[in-house]
Amino acid sequence: MSKVHAWGRLGEYDHQVDILRDRSRAPGQIRAGAPGLTFGMGRSYGDACLNPGGRLWKTSGLDKLIAFDPQTGRLVCEAGVLLRDIQRVFVPQGWMLPVTPGTQMVTVGGAIANDVHGKNHHVFGSFGDQIHAIVLARTDGEIVHASAEQNADWLAATIGGLGLTGVIMEAELQLRRVDSPWLDAQTLPYNSLDAFFDLAHASEAGWEHTVSWIDCMNRHDARGIFMRANHVSGAGQSGPMPSNKKKTMPFVPPVSLVNKPSLAVFNQLYFHLNRWRAGHSRVHYEPFNCPLDNLLEWNRMYGRRGFYQYQSVVPFATAKNAIRSQLDEIQRSGQGSFLAVLKTFGERQPRGLLSFPMPGVTLALDFPNRGRKTLELFERLDRIVDEAGGRLYPAKDARMPAELFRAGYPKLNEFLGYRDPGIASAMSRRLMGD
Numbered sequence: 001m002s003k004v005h006a007w008g009r010l011g012e013y014d015h016q017v018d019i020l021r022d023r024s025r026a027p028g029q030i031r032a033g034a035p036g037l038t039f040g041m042g043r044s045y046g047d048a049c050l051n052p053g054g055r056l057w058k059t060s061g062l063d064k065l066i067a068f069d070p071q072t073g074r075l076v077c078e079a080g081v082l083l084r085d086i087q088r089v090f091v092p093q094g095w096m097l098p099v100t101p102g103t104q105m106v107t108v109g110g111a112i113a114n115d116v117h118g119k120n121h122h123v124f125g126s127f128g129d130q131i132h133a134i135v136l137a138r139t140d141g142e143i144v145h146a147s148a149e150q151n152a153d154w155l156a157a158t159i160g161g162l163g164l165t166g167v168i169m170e171a172e173l174q175l176r177r178v179d180s181p182w183l184d185a186q187t188l189p190y191n192s193l194d195a196f197f198d199l200a201h202a203s204e205a206g207w208e209h210t211v212s213w214i215d216c217m218n219r220h221d222a223r224g225i226f227m228r229a230n231h232v233s234g235a236g237q238s239g240p241m242p243s244n245k246k247k248t249m250p251f252v253p254p255v256s257l258v259n260k261p262s263l264a265v266f267n268q269l270y271f272h273l274n275r276w277r278a279g280h281s282r283v284h285y286e287p288f289n290c291p292l293d294n295l296l297e298w299n300r301m302y303g304r305r306g307f308y309q310y311q312s313v314v315p316f317a318t319a320k321n322a323i324r325s326q327l328d329e330i331q332r333s334g335q336g337s338f339l340a341v342l343k344t345f346g347e348r349q350p351r352g353l354l355s356f357p358m359p360g361v362t363l364a365l366d367f368p369n370r371g372r373k374t375l376e377l378f379e380r381l382d383r384i385v386d387e388a389g390g391r392l393y394p395a396k397d398a399r400m401p402a403e404l405f406r407a408g409y410p411k412l413n414e415f416l417g418y419r420d421p422g423i424a425s426a427m428s429r430r431l432m433g434d
């Protein structure tokens with residue numbers, strides 16, 4: 001048995017970890033080893049990737065690129081390949097993943113199973129929208145080939161399906177053309193929630209990437225920093241290369257380094273530094289898309305009790321009030337977050353039965369685990385999200401009540417018909433009963 005934790009480090013649990021090494025033998029391995037759960041890089045914050053006391057099939061050995069068509073940009077690869085590695089191989093060849101989350105250190109299988117999103121949902125949708133086909137191994141030995149033309153219902157269940165429909169062995173993805181690794185970016189400070197909505201609206205037509213950091217400790221209104229960027233086009237362009245030297249958070253402090261006084265200082269500094277730096281810049285896609293990948297194991301900063309991320313999405317119609325109410329609750333609670341991200345999703349309907357992205361506005365916040373006090377804040381935030389017709393993101397979740405999950409994911413019953421009875425996670429037991 002080995003101790004495994006998820007990204008939020010809320011607890012470490014014993015697991016029997018089996019590494020899937022070879023896609024021809026892996027289906028037999030999972031058939032013989034079931035019940036279990038697939039594990040990618042454990043970048044999910046809560047319990048979607050945990051199976052305490054049980055088996056984990058780690059996909060780190062399924063790391064091969066299988067085929068690439070330079071005419072169409074279609075890539076076939078094994079499910080344990082990291083998004084970072086795809087980018088590093090293909091960007092120099094003028095191709096790139098259309099959608100990447102805020103860290104590249106995730107696997108293709110994990111990105112499909114949570115149908116992850118980037119900063120450009122209004123242009124490309126989510127990761128699942130880039131998938132042409134998958135090969136799925138079930139624990140009874142069945143192999144399902146799913147694409148838009150064949151077994152399309154299995155694709156819809158597996159995109160965003162939290163790893164519960166089978167083990168994705170390989171996937172065929174669409175890459176997009178790019179001329180260079182650089183983006184031309186703009187940094188714009190804003191001083192109210194209305195100003196955020198105006199900027200988001202005004203940026204939709206002309207900017208591919210849009211995202212904002214929000215200072216949720218500010219007493220007056222929601223000030224923040226809005227960032228938007230487009231890929232640099234045309235040959236012969238240049239820009240600053242990111243440093244290859246990564247720093248690592250070297251230890252787990254006994255208590256969280258993120259607390260009310262440190263947050264107040266950080267948020268002030270971050271806002272004013274970026275206000276001062278506001279304007280145009282040229283940036284490499286890695287620091288722009290994944291700024292936190294520069295500090296390895298930054299999740300240790302939250303100390304031995306770990307931390308939660310609370311990420312919701314609410315429809316456009318209710319968004320202004322719901323976001324304001326959430327920020328008010330956070331203010332009142334005295335608990336804050338420096339990783340506070342506010343962004344809009346486009347109008348595209350989700351492809352997966354349990355996909356998180358939907359047309360609307362998403363707010364993601366990290367909170368140090370302060371026990372009951374933090375959980376009570378979440379209960380108040382849940383009510384706001386529920387009343388606004390929104391939902392929470394399972395990839396980030398460790399505690400949402402089953403009723404909120406059911407209310408937010410109306411296709412849950414349809415999804416249950418595709419579950420693999422030999423696969424379960426701590427999250428499936430909590431939210432689906434088994």
Ligand SMILES: Cc1cc2nc3c(=O)[nH]c(=O)nc-3n(C[C@H](O)[C@H](O)[C@H](O)COP(=O)(O)OP(=O)(O)OC[C@H]3O[C@@H](n4cnc5c(N)ncnc54)[C@H](O)[C@@H]3O)c2cc1C
Pocket residue numbers: 007037038039040041042043044045048049059079080100101102103105106107108109110111113114115116117118162163164166167168169292395396425
């Ligand atoms: C710093 C940081 C920033 C992030 N930013 C974003 C963001 O901007 N947008 C976003 O959407 N997400 C974001 N995330 C969340 C992250 O992208 C997802 O949790 C992602 O799914 C993690 O992938 P993983 O390979 O680590 O999978 P894991 O966390 O190990 O597993 C996730 C789920 O996928 C299943 N799974 C994994 N591999 C397979 C497979 N081969 N077959 C079937 N099921 C499988 C697991 O069973 C589990 O249910 C962020 C996470 C971090 C740590």
